[in-house]
Amino acid sequence: MLKSLRISQIYVxxxxxxxxxxxxxxxxxxxxxxxxxxxxxxxxxxxxxxxxTILLEQPGPPSMDEKAAAVVREQLTKGQTGGHLFFTTDDCKKTYE
Known part of the structure; x- marks a missing residue:
């Protein structure tokens, strides 16, 4: 039985x-x-x-070869990779400012 989510990953x-x-x-x-x-x-x-925790991962080995990494990098520059993070705060406006 799964109990929690420990690591999220986004490409940078x-x-x-x-x-x-x-x-x-x-x-x-x-x-x-x-x-x-x-x-x-x-x-x-x-x-x-x-x-x-959030892993800030650059596309490339060992999770993908260079050809796949190039595709992911291109998608990143276009905002097409998903990878959303949702944070909570007591006062969103104050936190933003």
Whole structure:
């Protein structure tokens, strides 16, 4: 029986830029930042909530070959990959400002 969702994943074109947005602008915190050699395992999470994390993954090996990665990168630039994240806040307008 499934009990919870631990990791969500979204594709990003540039991990440093994504990190600046999710941490610098949205206020998330870095969960893991590990160079695995074949990829960078970069996760962020809502401060204090390490039970749910978001993998900021660049398209490429090991999950796909270069041809597939090129297609995903093209879709990303057109906003066609889905990958939505939904956050909660007590005051959406104040959080936005």
């Amino acid at each position: 074109l540039d991990q440093p830029q994504a990190l600046d947005f999710y941490v610098g602008k949205l206020g998330l915190e870095v969960g893991d930042d590990i160079n695995l050699g074949y990829m960078r395992w970069l996760t962020v999470n809502v401060p204090g909530d390490r039970d749910r």
